[in-house]
Every structure is written in structure tokens, then in C-alpha cells.
Amino acid sequence: MIPSSKWSLHRFFAKHPVIRKYLPPTALYQESLLDAYLRQYDTVYIKPCSTHMGKGIMKVWKQEGGYALVKERGQTVFAPSLEALKERIGQSAGESKHIIQKGIPLSEVNGRPYDIRVMMMRNGAGKWQYAGMLAKVAGADSVITNVARGGGYVTTVRHALQQSRAVPPENVKKLIRELIDLSYQVCTHFNKYKHSSQIGIDWAVDKQGNLALIEVNFDFPSHGLFAKLSDKTYYRTIKRLRSQYLALRARRRRKKPASSR
Structure with a gap:
């Protein structure tokens, strides 16, 4: 088992021909x-x-x-x-x-830097599925965007991109599609590192609108962040996919004794 650390993960993703281009x-x-x-x-x-x-x-x-x-x-x-x-x-x-x-010069909302969390979940078939995304805005005088420790708040990605003007309005949809596509590649590659059933991927958007991969959270990525959005659609999707996957895992466990006889 590869030790799970920021350094080992960086080296692991640096081997991917696409993802490595997004690593600072x-x-x-x-x-x-x-x-x-x-x-x-x-x-x-x-x-x-x-x-x-x-x-x-x-x-x-x-x-x-x-x-x-x-x-x-x-x-x-x-x-x-x-x-x-x-x-x-x-x-x-x-x-x-x-x-x-x-250090990445993060784009800002009202003078506060933000990054983007993309939530990926395994569904009832055990396959990776995009579940939602949000922007984490840093608290006042904080150098981190973690909401709990940094005193920040969450907002929608569209709102953050529009407020920061990191990308032209006509390119917002394209950037969101790119975030989703890249997050699928992160999860597919991560399968070679360690099994996980839910991954929260943190992406930076710099002041020129370029993306960078900040962190891959694969143990217990927060569901509660999405509950903080006024629209609970993503939160409900995350909970639904989680329940479906846990039900699949329970069925597989029940079948194991019969298949081993």
C-alpha cells in the first residue's frame, strides 16, 4: 500500500499524461x-x-x-x-x-480567494458519477479555503466565476464541463492508487482562468459543505448515490459466502 500523503499523491498523479499538466x-x-x-x-x-x-x-x-x-x-x-x-x-x-x-494566484470573490470542490461518488453500479460542485471562499485574512478552519463560506461555481471574472461569461459553461471531465480522469487514475467510494477534488482557478489541481480528498470528503448551499439538489444527489453504493456493497457481502462454497 502506498502511503497516503500529499507528496505520494503528487508523484502518483504526475505520472498521468493529462493530470500532470494541472499540478503546480x-x-x-x-x-x-x-x-x-x-x-x-x-x-x-x-x-x-x-x-x-x-x-x-x-x-x-x-x-x-x-x-x-x-x-x-x-x-x-x-x-x-x-x-x-x-x-x-x-x-x-x-x-x-x-x-x-x-502559490497559485487564486481568483477572488469580493477580495477573497476561492477554489472549487468537485464531488465524485460511486453509484449503485459501483461506477464513478459526478455528483456536484461548489466554490469554497476563504474567510477574512485566511490563507486557506477550508470553510470549517478558515471561516469562509460556500457559493455556486457559476456565481464565483461570474463575480471573479476569472473567465468570460461565454466560457463559464466550457470551464465547468472541463472540471467534470478532468475529475472523471482523476477518479479513474485513482483506482490504481487506492479504492475509494467518494472523492472530493479541489481545483484552483487562477486570475487568468487557468485550472490547477490542489488536493484529492478520498477518505471522508465533506457532504455537509453541499448542505450549506441554498439549493440542496447536489446534497440530495450525494446522499442518494451514497445510499445506492452502500446498498450495492451490502449485497456483495451477502453473496460472498455462497460464492466461496
């Missing part, structure tokens, strides 16, 4: 890489390999006279030198492994 430059964090990443990119993120829900994510960027660092929704910390920055990161990171990743 990423490496296993080492202090020696920090200078190169900050010289090449305006902003970088440092993320724990084994946590979810935005926990422990740090945003780092250059500013006049040094560097700035903020963790989740914490206070911005100033570091006057690269060595001081490394020390700050080391204090926050502890002994756990992290990745370092190019």
Missing part, C-alpha cells in the same frame, strides 16, 4: 529548496504531508526588507532574512514532513 510545481520540503522557490515564485505554500482540512498550511512570500509568513488564519510573521524564515518555518513544521508548492 511541488517538492518534498527541504530548507535548501526555499530560496530557489521564493526566487522563482512570488508566493509559496508549505503544507504538511499527512493532514487535511487546511491544517498547518503556511503561506510564505517576499516583501520589502525580508519575508512574511502566515499559518492558516494566524498573524503574519515577519522574517528579516532567509535564515530567520527557515527558523520560523522549522518551529511551525516540527518533525513532520511537508511539501513546498508554488
